[in-house]
Amino acid sequence: MNISIQTADFDLAAELAALRTGRAQIGALVSFTGLVRDFSENGTIGNIYLEHYPGMSEKALEKIIIEANERWQLLGVRVIHRVGELHPNDQIVLVATASSHRADAFAACEFIMDYLKTSAPFWKREQTEQGAKWLDTRESDVERAKRWDKQEDTQ
């Protein structure tokens, strides 16, 4: 299964090894790891709490991966999103893409992450010295995701 939503941490090296081992047509392996920062506009972060919409979150990620496969020549994709309570410096999300050449792997990894941010149902609550706050979708994330729409329109 290439999608996991879990409370447990993940081992980046083990995930990348699993994606490429025994598949010599892969020439490029790109990964993005998202981490919990210790700061935000609300202050110093003590912890964050992540929740998701079981059933829909898996479906939404699957849809994003299907679209990535339609746009680029991919030989493998792995997405892990953690939920529950996390602390600064913890890993939150992994997106890894494998392809014969780097251009497709780079682009697909960024596309999946950008779409995940705006279309997969996950919610983050940040705990700072100011109290707890559910975060909004960032406008900059919406803009990043839109860039891929525009590209599709001009093709």
Next chain:
Amino acid sequence: MKIKLLYFGRPRENLRLSNETAELPAGVATVADLLALLRARGPEWVGELAENRVRCAVNQELGALSAPLHDGDEVAIFSPISGG
């Protein structure tokens, strides 16, 4: 018509409710109509379910608040998504 309602994120926490089954009166045809009906439950609901503060999914697909409702639908109401 009868629908299944789910709440996530800020409204789930502040309204202290994660799911319920609702029997909708005639005239409630869209998610926006449903939100108006729920806001009649009190000031807490008015604040949490203001149209600029909530997003929705119908049958696990993100949609506009104008999305039509049908009997048996699973409707989720949540704060803007913020994963990754």
